[in-house]
Amino acid sequence: MQRRTLLKLGLGSAVVLAAAGGGLALLRPGLEGTKLSVGGRAMFGAVARAVLDGMLPAAEAARDAAVQAHLGRLDDTIAMLAPATRGELSQLVALLGSLPGRKWLAGLDADWPAASPAQVQAALQSMRASTVALRQQAYHALRDLTNAAYFADPGAWPAIGYPGPRAL
Secondary structure (H helix, E strand, C coil), X not given: CCHHHHHHHHHHHXXXXXXXXXXXXXXXXXXXXXXXXXXXXXXXHHHHHHHCCCCCCXXXXXXXXXXXXXXXXXXXXXXXXXXXXXXXXXXXXXXXXXXXXXXXXXXXXXXXXXXXXXXXXXXXXXXXXXXXXXXXXXXXXXXXXXHHHHCCCHHHHHHHCCCCCCCC
16 A cells, blocks of 8 residues: 555544544533533543552442542543533543444443453553554543542542642
8 A cells, every 4th residue: 555545544534533523422422511421431430440450449349439439530620621621522532432433542342331441451551552643642631531530539649659748
């Protein structure tokens, strides 16, 4: 395949994906106002279980409660983002919530709630190591938002050895 053909194919694919993602976001947005949609909560719950693996409680009920509390903090974090940033995040969550978007952007075959933490970790690693900038940006958005919301809770600080802010 010639270089021009490859570039045209890549550009065409990006345009189609962007149009599909934008259309999908209008039909089924990833955010409802400043909160995650049901699908967004399922996706970020799976991402949290993968990114925070080893830091979450071992017992299933306690882990589920920790993830739900985390999703509440994530909603609070998202609410503080600029409206334009929330709009982009809504499109990303909508795209990742769709089968084609999840497969192309994350490389994940299983639906988010059905995927194991190891499968999600592999998908995130694939996004991080990708040569496609959009996949890398999506990875950083998912990981950074997950970490920001999780470590906003002072109860999470001991796991990383952070004693908290110094008293002045």
